[in-house]
Amino acid sequence: xxxxxxxxxxxxxxxxxxxxxxxxxxxxxxxxxxxxxxxxxxxxxxxxxxxxxxxxxxxxxxxxxxxxxxxxxxxxxxxxxxxxxxxxxxxxxxxxxxxxxxxxxxxxxxxxxxxxxxxxxxxxxxxxxxxxxxxxxxxxxxxxxxxxxxxxxxxxxxxxxxxxxxxxxxxxxxxxxxxxxxxxxxxxxxxxxxxxxxxxxxxxxxxxxxxxxxxxxxxxxxxxxxxxxxxxxxxxxxxx
Numbered sequence: 280x281x282x283x284x285x286x287x288x289x290x291x292x293x294x295x296x297x298x299x300x301x302x303x304x305x306x307x308x309x310x311x312x313x314x315x316x317x318x319x320x321x322x323x324x325x326x327x328x329x330x331x332x333x334x335x336x337x338x339x340x341x342x343x344x345x346x347x348x349x350x351x352x353x354x355x356x357x358x359x360x361x362x363x364x365x366x367x368x369x370x371x372x373x374x375x376x377x378x379x380x381x382x383x384x385x386x387x388x389x390x391x392x393x394x395x396x397x398x399x400x401x402x403x404x405x406x407x408x409x410x411x412x413x414x415x416x417x418x419x420x421x422x423x424x425x426x427x428x429x430x431x432x433x434x435x436x437x438x439x440x441x442x443x444x445x446x447x448x449x450x451x452x453x454x455x456x457x458x459x460x461x462x463x464x465x466x467x468x469x470x471x472x473x474x475x476x477x478x479x480x481x482x483x484x485x486x487x488x489x490x491x492x493x494x495x496x497x498x499x500x501x502x503x504x505x506x507x508x509x510x511x512x513x514x515x516x517x518x519x
Contacts, residue, residue: 356376460480
């Protein structure tokens with residue numbers, strides 16, 4: 280079946296933080312009177328993020344989503360700093376941190392991202408984002424200059440389901456009137472993106488720039504431009 284749409288994860292796939300998360304957490308914390316090493320914060324963030332509940336609020340009113348998103352992140356960051364409690368200026372710290380990561384200046388596109396997206400648009404493919412992120416992503420993508428290239432941005436916090444749940448993928452398919460086999464999903468997480476999309480019936484490609492994921496797949500790439508090759512290798516856009 281012909282591929283009609285390409286869905287992308289955002290962080291780790293299209294873009295990355297300008298500085299390492301641990302470095303940013305430590306730098307801003309120091310400005311608020313709390314000194315912790317970047318390495319310790321990076322490891323603590325990794326552990327706490329993996330253990331956190333999914334960033335999704337099924338059944339909640341739209342007007343409450345932004346507050347719930349902020350509360351979710353506040354709880355996570357508070358847990359990150361729990362070993363170094365008390366943090367007297369935590370409220371001010373968290374506000375600055377949350378606002379910093381809302382700015383596109385905290386993020387950079389991967390070098391090949393823009394050219395790849397433009398070529399896919401030139402081929403008249405539907406492009407969308409499916410991300411376990413919050414509402415800040417819309418402004419970030421706009422600031423990075425790529426928001427107009429996407430027909431829709433599906434956020435777990437607003438859809439009410441987070442990857443690898445099939446429902447967030449199905450929401451994207453319904454929005455564009457597509458069958459699962461007509462869409463290709465590209466992401467950097469083996470469980471959320473590769474397995475999640477596959478279980479939802481989509482074609483899946485794992486972007487693994489540093490060759491860190493212990494999985495063998497013919498649909499494993501280390502550069503987004505390889506998507507073009509995968510599509511070119513299949514007659515009439517077929518991808519099997």
